[in-house]
Amino acid sequence: MKFTLKDYQEDAVRDVLVNLKKASKRWLEDGDKNAFSLTATTGAGKTVMAAAVFEALFHGDDNFDFEPDAGAVVIWFSDDPSLNEQSKYRLLEASDRVSPSDLVVVQNTFNRESFEPGKIYFLNAQKLSKNSLLVRGADIDDEGYNKSGQQVMPDLRAFTIWDTIQNTINDPSLTLILVLDEAHRGMGAGSKQGEKTTIVKRLINGAGAVPGIPVVWGISATVERFNDAIADMKGRATLPNVVVDSAKVQASGLLKDTIILDVPSETGQFDTVLVRRGIDKLKEISTSWAAYHQEQGDVDEVLPLMVLQVPNTPDHNEIGRALDTIYERWPDMPEDAIAHVFGDHTTQTFGRYSVPYISPERVQESTWVRVLIAKDAISTGWDCPRAEVMVSFRPAKDRTHITQLLGRMVRTPLARRIPGNDRLNAVDCLLPFFDEKSVKEVADSLMTGSDGGDQLQGRRILVNPEEMLANPAVPEAVWEKLLSLPSQTLPKKQSKPIKRLTSLAHELAFDEILPGAGALAHAEMHKVLNAARQRYKDQISQARQAVLTVEGRTLSAHLSDKKMSFDDFLEAADYAVIEDAYRRASRGISPDLASTYSEFLAKSEGDADDYEEALMDAHATVAALGLIPEIQAYLEAEAEKLAKDWLTQYRVAIKALSDERQDVYREIREMSTEPMDVDLARPNSWMQPTTIREADGTEKALPRYEKHMLCNSEGAFPEDFNTWEIDVLNLELNRDNSVAWYRNPARASQDSLGVTYEDAGSIKMMRPDFIFFAQLPDGAIAADIVDPHGTQFSDSIPKLRGLAQYAETSGEHFRRIDAVAKVGDAYRVLDLKETKVRTAINSATSIAELYSSDVAADYV
Incomplete structure (x- = not known):
């Protein structure tokens, strides 16, 4: 592989290979057919995982302890030729053992008795329709027969594509594997009796003389429909589905941490205003990426673009006016920096602008494109990591289209998180025709993985946030102390x-x-x-x-x-x-x-x-x-x-x-x-929410706090704390010689101090709430961890034990490591730097009793 697999990708590849090995063995020995799916949220790298699977399948892999399958043949099927082209490109981009000659796009001229082992054949629904040259050459029915009941061969062809599939399946030395890309598409919830069998179901079930393909592997972010369809099919067993944990995907740094939604604070026509704001954001993010490139030196410079999303029947003059606004705001942008991805693959006229078409899969590499005009054709199967800003002219009722397209824009441009920089780890979406209620629905959809999957832990959806930068009032010695503190990382499973x-x-x-x-x-x-x-x-x-x-x-x-x-x-x-x-x-x-x-x-x-x-x-x-x-x-x-x-x-x-x-x-x-x-990374830019939605739907400004290490232009840090956190914060900031404080991010970023703990045999991560800094009499800076620790959760004791272990191994870096909880009306504290406290924690069975015992003290 040209890429190093993330740990969750390695786990998924290993599980897929186990399934393929079982399915092939059962087919060759007993004629049993099997199916399973790979589920991973958008941006998890499903094609990269597939490339690793194919390398091992065709060439073997010592890391996965997998012998090559000399009889494996793969059909990669999607409902869109452009998806196949993009998948082919990505497989070649990821693999150094799968060669271009191993990837065959089946064209109308394709004519083989059977498929060749060790190759991947790309098919799409159009190629298997009854009007395709691969299937017919005369007036035939869906099964390939004419009105007289005779099978008709396509013109100048010895074999139909169905013959090729049948012959491959019937070859006792081969195992044909069907990979359904974007498996949720084209799979109906079920087929009524008498209904024509869909092409996908014909491949799975077989029809006429053509048997069903022995092994079916569905790949998608939403495979429920695929799984339901497989469950209803007779004569096919299911193997365990491979499900990628979305929290691990988010933690990997492949996906942007923050999605920023900008909406007008009042109703009305604000399209021009927000287009101007959108291009300002594009200029700002372009400057930030250029500065990062200059600072780092060895990274490719990211040239971000803005997506201008329009309705399916757009007003071309309205788009032209938006382009006028863009050039007025950014006069230095080249005239040929705009392209479109409409279904009509011709140059379009928008006002006084002639805008060429570009294929969606070419947008990422075509860095001359800085503004991309799109409808909804690219909401599935396409992504562009350098698309960092979107202005949507879609009305509020089209929130699904907006959510789907945003879901394609969440990959990080450098396939990693930029340490301590929310600005470069975010994507902006400006919604001029939306109200707060509709935006909340978009945010809810995005928080579930954009595709109806699991909650994406670590991703934030912020509405009209404010950027926090380094607080100029915080001495550099405090920053040095923060960066000297040891953080911990989760171990990788099954590593050698x-x-x-x-x-x-x-x-x-x-x-x-x-x-x-x-x-x-x-x-x-x-x-x-x-x-x-x-x-x-x-x-x-x-x-x-x-x-x-x-x-x-x-x-x-x-x-x-x-x-x-x-x-x-x-x-x-x-x-x-x-x-x-x-x-x-x-x-x-x-x-x-x-x-x-x-x-x-x-x-x-x-x-x-x-x-x-x-x-x-x-x-x-x-x-x-x-x-x-x-x-x-x-x-x-x-x-x-x-x-x-x-x-x-x-x-x-x-x-x-x-x-x-x-x-x-x-x-x-x-x-x-x-x-x-x-080591901790230095935080340079945080995006913070500034308001909170009340239960009655009204918006209220968040409280502002002083002395935080990052702040707005007024030196304040907005945050929504619970009562315990507010009480702890006020007490600590009022202590003598208090210099600064740090709200430790709860997400898996390099600027967040993490502490591992064991719970039910698994290693997990906790992130203490606060780090406070004080100046000692000798001028040195001391750091204190203070963690308001809830007693109502089942993992409270395991987390406390993890923090106690951290205090034992890394306590010399801190003046205090305190766990605080409210017992009755009073706050109690466990001083984790004390040996007797750690001993009591390790033998505790009740956290409430622990805080009530004499090893705890009043928190004052």
């Missing part, structure tokens, strides 16, 4: 320590922090393996003997006395047997390390006059090592230890790198099987 070490070594060498890090890492692991050979000498000897010999029994039948006997035999293993055992062992210790260690053994211990024989002997030794579980565990522990040592040793050098490069190391840290400390 040796792979993690190898990845770290590659990046350290690339950044010239540790030249030759790869060779150094392997040399250290060679020492580990040498030590293991001494430690497990006898076991290795036995395992090596098992690798080098093949045991069996020979049956002898004597015709004279009709007796049979078994004779044991022992033969030396040949090259193929040894290599097979070596290959299996390589998966456990990593193919690269197995290769370098084999070469090391061949050169240091083998016959110098016969390197090939020495290498084969070394492969036998490596194969034997792989048969002893204790060796792999020992090796992985040492690899984990070395990776941790290097991450600690070179932390300062890594911190000096650009955001893009630091993000690479952040992902490597998260590959640890245990929680690890990470």
Whole structure:
């Protein structure tokens, strides 16, 4: 793969491969048909996951412990040719093992007896309609027969596309897999008796002589309709559906954290006003991206664009007036910076402007486009991460179209979160024809993943927010203290320590922090393996003997006395047997390390006059090592230890790198099987709500607070706190020598201090509410964590234990780490820097009793 998969993507790919392996086995052995779906919210990278699946399916993958399927054939089906073209482009963009020749777009000239294994064939509904040249050449019915009941072949063609599908299914060496892209489209809720079978259902169920495709894999953000349709189909089993956790997608940084909705504060025609505001936002975000590019140096400059969304029957003169406003506000924008994606693929005239058509999938790469005029044709199957502003002329009743299009604009332009910068992690939508009530409905839709999926934890929908910048009244020493505080990261499931070490070594060498890090890492692991050979000498000897010999029994039948006997035999293993055992062992210790260690053994211990024989002997030794579980565990522990040592040793050098490069190391840290400390990023720009909606629908301005590390132009920070939080905040800000405070973000961003905790066997993340800063008598800055801790939640004790563990390992960075709760009418505090308090927390069964006991004190 050209891309490093996120942890949730790896998990999904592994689960899909398990399903495909089961489905293929059941089809080839028993003729059973199976179906399953992959559900992931918009922007999760479904095509990237599919590319990883296809690489493993066709070529095998040691990371997923998956052997290649020599008989696998894939049909990628959608209801739109442009979606297929975009999917083909993305698969090639993501994969370095799936070649262009493996991806075949089925055209009208396609003519094969059966599909070829190892290839992906792109089909769409139009190609399978009864009028398609692939299907018919005369007046036939939906099943391919004429009025006389004879099957009619297309003109100049030996096989219809249905023949090709049938022949592929009937080939006992092949497994045909149908991938339904955007699986929720074209799948009716059910088919009534007598209704014509849809093309999609014909592919799944079969019709006439053509059987249903053996394996069906649906990919979508909303697959309920697909799942319902599959459940109603007879003769097809369902495998466990693969569901991607939307919270992990949001936490990954692939999706923008904030969607900003701008609406007029009163009713009326404000289209021109908000178009002007929209182009101002585009200019502002363009300047911010240019500054970020200049600051970072090694990142591609993002050239954002604005989407001008219009109704399905737009007034071209009205669009022309909007373009006049755009050029008046941004006179330096080139005249050829505008394009449209209407269904009519011709140049359109809007007032005095001639605007060319551009294919939706080309918008992202066509950086000359700065304003894109669209209806609703691109609301599904298209995305453009650099589309950062949208002005919609859609009326309030069209909120579904707005929500769908916004759902295509949520990908982050650099496929990662920009640390501490809400402005660059946001998308703006201006709705001149909307009222507050309709905007609330749009916000509710967006909070459920834009596609009716799960709640997207970490995403914020803000209406008319205000930007917060660094508070000039806060001393730089406070910022330095904040950035010195250790945060924690969730461990990555199923990560391999040796792979993690190898990845770290590659990046350290690339950044010239540790030249030759790869060779150094392997040399250290060679020492580990040498030590293991001494430690497990006898076991290795036995395992090596098992690798080098093949045991069996020979049956002898004597015709004279009709007796049979078994004779044991022992033969030396040949090259193929040894290599097979070596290959299996390589998966456990990593193919690269197995290769370098084999070469090391061949050169240091083998016959110098016969390197090939020495290498084969070394492969036998490596194969034997792989048969002893204790060796792999020992090796992985040492690899984990070395990776941790290097991450600690070179932390300062890594911190000096650009955001893009630091993000690479952040992902490597998260590959640890245990929680690890990470550095906080400096927050530069936050978008904060300024009003709150009351129960009666009225809007009320949020309270403003002083001394926050980020503030508006008046030095104030607006926030909606509950009663506990307000009481804690007021008490802390009134303490002597209080300098500043930080509202720790509740979302998974690099400027949020995270603390891991264990709950029901899973590692989870909590984020303490407040960090307060005070100036000590000697002039130093002290940091205090104060977390108003609710006692009514089931995870209250696990979170408290996690914070107590954090206090034990990282307490030296803080003056106080306090957990506060209200018991009756009084506030009580647990001082987590006290050993006796932590001991009581670890043995507690009731959090209310804990705060009422003598280990707690009155919070004053």
